[in-house]
Amino acid sequence: MIFLSFMNLFRNYRRTIAVLLTVAMGTGVLFAFKGFINGVLNNYRESTIHAMYGHGQINTKGYRNTVYQKPWEHWIADWENIRTYLAEQDVVKQIFPRVNFPALLKKGNITVSGAGQGIDAREEHTFFYDLNIESGEQLVDQPNGLLIGIGLAKALDLVIGDKVTVMVNSIEGNINQSELVVTGIFNTGTVDFDSRIFRIQLKEAQKLLATNSVELIALGLRDYTDWDVFASAFEKAYPALEATSFAVLDLVYYQHSVDWLEAQFHIIQLIILSIVLLGIFNSISSAILERKQEIGNFRANGESVTDVMRLITLEGAFLGILGSLLGIALTYFILKTFLENQILLPPGPGMTIPFYISFKFQAEMIFSSMGLSTIAAIVASLLAGIRVAKMPIAEALRSH
Amino acid sequence: MSLSIAKHSLVTISGPSGSGKSTLLNLLGFIEPVQKGEMAYQSTNVAHMKQSQMNAIRKFQIGFIFQQFHLIPVFTAEENVSYFLARQGLTPDEINLRCRDSLEAVGLWQHRMKRPSELSGGQRQRVAIARAIAKKPEVIIGDEPTGSLDQQTGKEIMGIFDQLVKQKELSVILTTHDPMVQKYAHDNLHIQDGVLVT
Numbered sequence: 001m002i003f004l005s006f007m008n009l010f011r012n013y014r015r016t017i018a019v020l021l022t023v024a025m026g027t028g029v030l031f032a033f034k035g036f037i038n039g040v041l042n043n044y045r046e047s048t049i050h051a052m053y054g055h056g057q058i059n060t061k062g063y064r065n066t067v068y069q070k071p072w073e074h075w076i077a078d079w080e081n082i083r084t085y086l087a088e089q090d091v092v093k094q095i096f097p098r099v100n101f102p103a104l105l106k107k108g109n110i111t112v113s114g115a116g117q118g119i120d121a122r123e124e125h126t127f128f129y130d131l132n133i134e135s136g137e138q139l140v141d142q143p144n145g146l147l148i149g150i151g152l153a154k155a156l157d158l159v160i161g162d163k164v165t166v167m168v169n170s171i172e173g174n175i176n177q178s179e180l181v182v183t184g185i186f187n188t189g190t191v192d193f194d195s196r197i198f199r200i201q202l203k204e205a206q207k208l209l210a211t212n213s214v215e216l217i218a219l220g221l222r223d224y225t226d227w228d229v230f231a232s233a234f235e236k237a238y239p240a241l242e243a244t245s246f247a248v249l250d251l252v253y254y255q256h257s258v259d260w261l262e263a264q265f266h267i268i269q270l271i272i273l274s275i276v277l278l279g280i281f282n283s284i285s286s287a288i289l290e291r292k293q294e295i296g297n298f299r300a301n302g303e304s305v306t307d308v309m310r311l312i313t314l315e316g317a318f319l320g321i322l323g324s325l326l327g328i329a330l331t332y333f334i335l336k337t338f339l340e341n342q343i344l345l346p347p348g349p350g351m352t353i354p355f356y357i358s359f360k361f362q363a364e365m366i367f368s369s370m371g372l373s374t375i376a377a378i379v380a381s382l383l384a385g386i387r388v389a390k391m392p393i394a395e396a397l398r399s400h
Numbered sequence: 401m402s403l404s405i406a407k408h409s410l411v412t413i414s415g416p417s418g419s420g421k422s423t424l425l426n427l428l429g430f431i432e433p434v435q436k437g438e439m440a441y442q443s444t445n446v447a448h449m450k451q452s453q454m455n456a457i458r459k460f461q462i463g464f465i466f467q468q469f470h471l472i473p474v475f476t477a478e479e480n481v482s483y484f485l486a487r488q489g490l491t492p493d494e495i496n497l498r499c500r501d502s503l504e505a506v507g508l509w510q511h512r513m514k515r516p517s518e519l520s521g522g523q524r525q526r527v528a529i530a531r532a533i534a535k536k537p538e539v540i541i542g543d544e545p546t547g548s549l550d551q552q553t554g555k556e557i558m559g560i561f562d563q564l565v566k567q568k569e570l571s572v573i574l575t576t577h578d579p580m581v582q583k584y585a586h587d588n589l590h591i592q593d594g595v596l597v598t
Contacts, residue, residue: 297470302459393431
């Protein structure tokens with residue numbers, strides 16, 4: 001019966017090709033859309049990681065959610081030893097110690113308040129490449145360089161090369177100041193961020209603050225999927241510290257945006273699925289309804305309804321499997337050959353840089369797309385087949 | 401109606417269109433349900449039979465031959481015969497033996513590897529006959545089996561039926577309009593308006 005089911009695929013080439021193409025197109029659409037979703041979310045995730053937080057950050061326990069009168073007392077003092085430990089972890093690729101501090105920025109007669117970030121610029125500039133530098137360049141090795149948000153830059157009427165005095169209240173209670181040179185102006189699209197934030201070298205910030213500690217250590221891992229295992233091991237090794245992923249740090253913009261996008265994608269996917277299933281159903285039903293006489297012949301020769309249904313269902317399964325394999329292969333080829341990095345999407349929430357879609361495919365998608373199409377083909381075969389198989393034999397034989 | 405058909409005989413049923421001859425054939429072959437009245441098979445009321453019992457009767461005891469042949473187009477002549485033997489649960493050796501015997505009986509053994517599309521109308525009908533007789537049924541039921549064939553081919557087909565009956569292998573019941581076919585019959589039944597006239 002399996003042999004007959006398979007051979008029946010070749011009895012009417014046009015009909016078989018029509019059904020196979022329907023299944024292939026349906027599977028291909030599902031597969032491509034899933035790849036598109038993955039590509040968009042992947043790109044958005046990577047852009048978020050490479051814009052602000054890295055894959056996550058290390059703080060002293062409870063630091064993020066507590067307001068301290070003297071926050072520096074809860075900073076990480078022995079961060080250099082921790083950096084050594086981190087450097088030994090396979091999954092840790094880059095380490096970014098930082099301090100954040102309030103400051104006043106002065107140019108001429110204009111003084112504005114800002115939120116400074118002291119960073120290891122040489123390390124950070126290779127990882128945080130998604131920070132949109134509107135003018136000038138990234139902070140790298142310039143010892144007295146200053147990278148400033150566009151809101152702040154406009155408030156101080158700054159251009160590249162201007163000198164800015166940064167005044168900071170040190171942890172000892174003194175006012176320290178440094179004259180720094182604007183090396184670059186960034187624009188993340190987030191008004192709040194761009195109007196407050198500026199970046200200087202970590203050593204310069206520590207000098208202004210009169211401390212050797214760092215407030216947090218941001219990390220660049222091998223892959224975002226490494227975070228949970230890394231964090232768990234790290235917190236065991238350093239129980240006084242906590243490791244928080246970027247998705248938690250950027251809950252409002254990133255995680256909520258992802259949840260919102262995924263909800264929409266699911267609805268669109270359901271709509272696509274309905275259309276695909278209907279197409280497959282129609283195609284296979286028509287093919288079976290054309291075979292009433294043949295099915296009547298089987299029944300007249302003693303095949304039971306169950307036997308006939310088994311035959312029809314096997315054919316449906318073959319069509320589903322072959323069609324979906326064809327669809328996946330064709331879709332993968334077309335997308336990767338002609339459309340990879342060719343579709344430009346506008347910037348996502350919290351981003352200013354548009355990005356090209358890179359379709360991301362996973363093994364799970366192959367199975368789910370194939371599975372859905374094959375199930376649709378089998379269900380269509382069952383529903384159409386049962387109608388025909390249960391027809392009175394004489395009536396089936398008389399059909400055209 | 402009430403009728404008796406002798407074993408190992410060839411009977412034709414004729415009548416004008418709509419007289420009920422195909423319906424009678426379908427009832428005898430268990431491919432049309434009894435809507436009114438009673439029909440008994442080996443003393444068992446058909447109305448009390450399960451579907452599985454009727455399937456078994458069609459599978460083992462009745463061979464059908466249709467006017468349109470109804471061969472499986474993707475199978476060769478031999479596969480068209482052997483498929484239903486396999487469905488009877490026969491061993492491969494028995495299947496091969498019956499295939500050969502039945503195709504030789506209809507003169508098509510040398511064409512066994514051809515598909516229906518490669519055979520003439522008469523050859524296709526012979527394959528259908530081979531398929532029916534290979535099952536070793538008790539009775540063959542044919543609805544206008546020569547209806548789609550020319551006279552010469554029709555005679556050849558009837559010759560095969562005649563020989564099978566004479567060899568006391570089975571009984572044959574055919575519907576026909578063709579006087580040529582009726583000549584081969586031991587008995588010609590005539591139906592008019594659902595009533596057996598002769």
